[in-house]
Amino acid sequence: MSKFNTPTTVKITSIIEETPTIKTIKFDKTFDFIPGQFIMVWIPGLDEIPISLSGPDQITVKNVGKATEALHKMNKDEYIGLRGPYGNGFSIEGKKILIIGGGVGIAPMKTLAVSKDKDITSIIGAQTKKELFFKEHFPNLHVCTDDGTEGEKALTTQVTERLLKEQKFDAVAACGPEIMLKYLFDICKRHKIATYFSMERWMKCGLGICGHCSIDPSGWRVCKEGPVANSKILDDSEFFKYRRNQSGIKKKI
Amino acid sequence: MNLKTNVSGLKLKRPTILAAGILGTHKSLLLRIEREGRPGAVTTKSITLEPRIGHNNPIMVETEGGFLNAVGYSNPGIEEIKKEFRDLSEFKEPIIASLVAGNADEYSRLAQSAKELDFPAIEIPLSCPHTPGFGLMAGHGTPEATYDIVKAVKREIKVPLIAKLSPNTPALGEVAKAAEKAGADAIAAGNTLGPGMVIDINTAKPVLDFKFGGMSGPAIKPIAIRMVYDIYQTVKIPIIGIGGITTGSDAIEMMMAGATAIGIGTAAHYRGIDVFEKIHHEMETWLESNGYSSVKETIGIANEE
Numbered sequence: 001m002s003k004f005n006t007p008t009t010v011k012i013t014s015i016i017e018e019t020p021t022i023k024t025i026k027f028d029k030t031f032d033f034i035p036g037q038f039i040m041v042w043i044p045g046l047d048e049i050p051i052s053l054s055g056p057d058q059i060t061v062k063n064v065g066k067a068t069e070a071l072h073k074m075n076k077d078e079y080i081g082l083r084g085p086y087g088n089g090f091s092i093e094g095k096k097i098l099i100i101g102g103g104v105g106i107a108p109m110k111t112l113a114v115s116k117d118k119d120i121t122s123i124i125g126a127q128t129k130k131e132l133f134f135k136e137h138f139p140n141l142h143v144c145t146d147d148g149t150e151g152e153k154a155l156t157t158q159v160t161e162r163l164l165k166e167q168k169f170d171a172v173a174a175c176g177p178e179i180m181l182k183y184l185f186d187i188c189k190r191h192k193i194a195t196y197f198s199m200e201r202w203m204k205c206g207l208g209i210c211g212h213c214s215i216d217p218s219g220w221r222v223c224k225e226g227p228v229a230n231s232k233i234l235d236d237s238e239f240f241k242y243r244r245n246q247s248g249i250k251k252k253i
Numbered sequence: 254m255n256l257k258t259n260v261s262g263l264k265l266k267r268p269t270i271l272a273a274g275i276l277g278t279h280k281s282l283l284l285r286i287e288r289e290g291r292p293g294a295v296t297t298k299s300i301t302l303e304p305r306i307g308h309n310n311p312i313m314v315e316t317e318g319g320f321l322n323a324v325g326y327s328n329p330g331i332e333e334i335k336k337e338f339r340d341l342s343e344f345k346e347p348i349i350a351s352l353v354a355g356n357a358d359e360y361s362r363l364a365q366s367a368k369e370l371d372f373p374a375i376e377i378p379l380s381c382p383h384t385p386g387f388g389l390m391a392g393h394g395t396p397e398a399t400y401d402i403v404k405a406v407k408r409e410i411k412v413p414l415i416a417k418l419s420p421n422t423p424a425l426g427e428v429a430k431a432a433e434k435a436g437a438d439a440i441a442a443g444n445t446l447g448p449g450m451v452i453d454i455n456t457a458k459p460v461l462d463f464k465f466g467g468m469s470g471p472a473i474k475p476i477a478i479r480m481v482y483d484i485y486q487t488v489k490i491p492i493i494g495i496g497g498i499t500t501g502s503d504a505i506e507m508m509m510a511g512a513t514a515i516g517i518g519t520a521a522h523y524r525g526i527d528v529f530e531k532i533h534h535e536m537e538t539w540l541e542s543n544g545y546s547s548v549k550e551t552i553g554i555a556n557e558e
Contacts, residue, residue: 003314003315003316003317004315005313005315005320006314006315006316006451006460007311007314007453007460009453009455009456040310040311042310042311042460044453044456044458045456045458047309047310047462048309048311048462079455079456081453081456081460203310204307204310204312204324204327205312205313205322208522209276209313209320209519209521209522210275210276210278210312210324211275211277211278211282211298212278212327214276214278214279214281214282215281216279216280217281218281218285219279219281219282219283219284219285219286244279244329245306246306246307247305247306247307247327247328247329247330248279248304248327248328248329248333249304249329249330249333
């Protein structure tokens, strides 16, 4: 009898190179999920890491370390272990939403961008043209790159500031590097707009029992009450200030 | 209903304790457990002299009636812990520090260092089944090793000392007696069972990174009950019963076997952070319907020789 919190091994059905550093891995399993939820991905014999779903049967992963490097080297018909979906996902009140994806953070935001019941405007940003992906999925899209090779030569924060001045949104939803989210949060606070960010912390069990991913000072568990944090959780917390490493030692961001 | 209990001077308003290793990593999380769950006390994640990254993921896997875990004592080390836990004044109930080391000498140094903080009780696990250099993998499960370690720690501290034993110990009664003789103020019975394994047949690989892991959860409750029952007949010091307790009736069953207080861990997954409060209500209801006026009256009543 398979258990919910044990990896189910399934075959990889296809691998798509989205950018030189990012690949989408499709697998032989369909998750019934809420945009923003994640799964724990077991690379058999190596590691298990949390990755947001970029679709019911896929994850989109950047090569940043040993585990993701191993994922990138995998082939069709090889087995990976999956369990989930975990986390709260995006639950956004209001109709007119501004969605922002930075770098590989574009991947989970795609699942929210395809929502039929919201009036969505999108911003996606990357270092350079080659690192952009999933453009076709984002409605009312504003593209920006650090080097100006596509779209505006700007940061997602700068485009956000402009759009928030020009239009009235009910909420902002974003995923990307924590340093990007830090500046984005300041902008959202100034505009007093409902904010939903998908956050990350070092995860071990992924199911809310080990405590490793919980944040100060609330004890909010990224894997269980998160990973999507609203303004109340983001404000006056360890987010944007420090995070804990594999031993639990605090490190400045 | 009087749910108070006293574990050798560790006074608890309610008889439940958050077990070590569950949601005990950060001070802010322990405070949250205290607020939302209202256990009688909380226990920290086990602390070592040096920081430890522990085992890689997967560290946990679900099984029938429970989980296997092989966390590997990951923790920031006593120096970081002393910074984070310097101010314990926000805790309304006792916070027990779990200290773990590789041998009696290291235990002694660790206890000396921890003394700088005001933890009202110390727990020493002599029982982890899956971390090289500690617990059973370091031979701590013998009466001799138990005596040496308990004595070494007792020399350093003034607060109640709890020795946490393993259900996997063959000479359990002897080990418990050795702990008592060395000055332990209470026995925590027990730790995870096994260790066990889960193998994925599609890849022919063990799932846990460490391959083996200790078993916890409802499936091990009968083992924990028997452990408490045996130790109650062997020592006079109070026992904290730990293992598979999920409901109020489980808790009463454990106390009737001989436990003075109950450790709860995996049940926080099945029933939420407020599992402690749920268990308290269930205990109260049962005790009232069955003519008891205090939970203390149930201790050891199933254990008549």
